[in-house]
Amino acid sequence: MIYTVTLNPAFDMTVYLDELVKGDVNRSIKSLIDIGGKGINVSKVIKSIGGESIALGFLGQENRGNFTKQLDRLGIKHDFIYVEGETRTNIKLVENKFDIFTDINQKGFGITIENIDKLFEKIKYYARQGDIFVLSGSLPEGADNNIYFELIKLLKNIGAITILDADGEALKNGLLAKPDIVKPNINELRMIMDFKDDLNSIASVGKELISQGTEKAVISMGGNGAFYVTRDKILYAYPERVEVKSTVGAGDAMVAAIAFGESKNMEDEEVFRLAVSSATASIIEEGTKSPKLENINKLMKKIKIERWM
Ligand SMILES: Nc1ncnc2c1ncn2[C@@H]1O[C@H](COP(=O)(O)OP(=O)(O)O)[C@@H](O)[C@H]1O
Numbered sequence: 001m002i003y004t005v006t007l008n009p010a011f012d013m014t015v016y017l018d019e020l021v022k023g024d025v026n027r028s029i030k031s032l033i034d035i036g037g038k039g040i041n042v043s044k045v046i047k048s049i050g051g052e053s054i055a056l057g058f059l060g061q062e063n064r065g066n067f068t069k070q071l072d073r074l075g076i077k078h079d080f081i082y083v084e085g086e087t088r089t090n091i092k093l094v095e096n097k098f099d100i101f102t103d104i105n106q107k108g109f110g111i112t113i114e115n116i117d118k119l120f121e122k123i124k125y126y127a128r129q130g131d132i133f134v135l136s137g138s139l140p141e142g143a144d145n146n147i148y149f150e151l152i153k154l155l156k157n158i159g160a161i162t163i164l165d166a167d168g169e170a171l172k173n174g175l176l177a178k179p180d181i182v183k184p185n186i187n188e189l190r191m192i193m194d195f196k197d198d199l200n201s202i203a204s205v206g207k208e209l210i211s212q213g214t215e216k217a218v219i220s221m222g223g224n225g226a227f228y229v230t231r232d233k234i235l236y237a238y239p240e241r242v243e244v245k246s247t248v249g250a251g252d253a254m255v256a257a258i259a260f261g262e263s264k265n266m267e268d269e270e271v272f273r274l275a276v277s278s279a280t281a282s283i284i285e286e287g288t289k290s291p292k293l294e295n296i297n298k299l300m301k302k303i304k305i306e307r308w309m
């Protein structure tokens with residue numbers, strides 16, 4: 001089974017404007033709200049590509065009904081720990097005039113030691129050898145920067161496969177526990193490592209991640225494509241030019257496809273093609289909507305992947 005663990009989920013409010021004028025009253029053209037947060041999006045996309053997952057993590061007690069109603073509507077199984085306060089709302093601004101995408105992610109609820117203990121208990125209860133656990137997103141206040149490190153250690157001992165998508169100290173510390181797969185975007189990578197801007201330097205950083213003990217590293221670079229790095233090869237995917245409606249959730253769509261591909265024992269190149277196709281199909285949808293399977297399938301035939309090394 002695939003499990004997603006989201007410690008800090010969110011409602012994503014996407015607001016479409018012509019242009020944001022700072023310090024003035026701005027009126028939106030339209031806005032929409034989707035359930036989001038990294039692991040939640042992963043569960044949504046797994047569902048779209050025909051897989052099953054169980055979403056775990058924390059949800060705010062105060063607005064839990066709105067959130068779980070959406071999960072149920074999408075047919076996503078879930079078993080959250082409800083904590084005091086409400087699940088945050090993140091603002092995603094899209095300025096149509098310039099194609100500028102701006103995210104304002106809030107801090108969200110705080111959690112207690114008891115909440116964290118419950119999470120570890122729940123994960124111990126579910127985890128079996130061969131299960132896939134996706135650990136992703138920012139940490140709520142009260143969670144130690146070592147939490148992904150601890151969870152990866154626990155899951156590896158059980159024999160589960162771990163996929164990490166985090167940033168800052170949580171990513172840096174999490175990597176020390178040697179997750180099986182890591183999916184940083186270029187900005188997340190820059191927070192923890194020094195490297196030049198050219199593709200060869202970025203590919204070398206991928207190799208460095210592998211030499212530190214991670215089995216596979218997928219480095220996403222937004223409109224510049226992505227690298228897929230393993231012990232014996234580096235693949236590069238060219239970006240596909242599409243009409244971008246919202247970039248939110250592109251990385252999560254990639255992680256979803258990677259988890260799905262691992263669960264089906266797909267070959268590296270096939271997983272990577274599915275990952276890039278899913279990410280590209282997600283940016284042509286508005287808000288934090290999942291990609292459509294028919295678009296993923298069309299893109300699978302178009303995405304250009306080459307062996308870099
Ligand atoms: N503007 C874009 N044009 C084409 N492809 C894109 C664009 N933005 C994202 N993608 C695709 O989605 C993948 C993930 O996007 P990225 O922005 O790097 O992830 P994240 O959401 O984690 O920041 C990229 O590697 C690329 O394949």
Ligand SMILES: O=P(O)(O)OC[C@H]1O[C@](O)(COP(=O)(O)O)[C@@H](O)[C@@H]1O
Pocket residue numbers: 008010011012035036037038039041090105136137138139247248249250251252253288
């Ligand atoms: O937990 P964080 O780092 O604040 O990120 C949460 C945000 O990231 C998202 O999961 C999107 O992530 P990606 O664009 O990296 O795929 C949004 O749904 C959510 O608002």
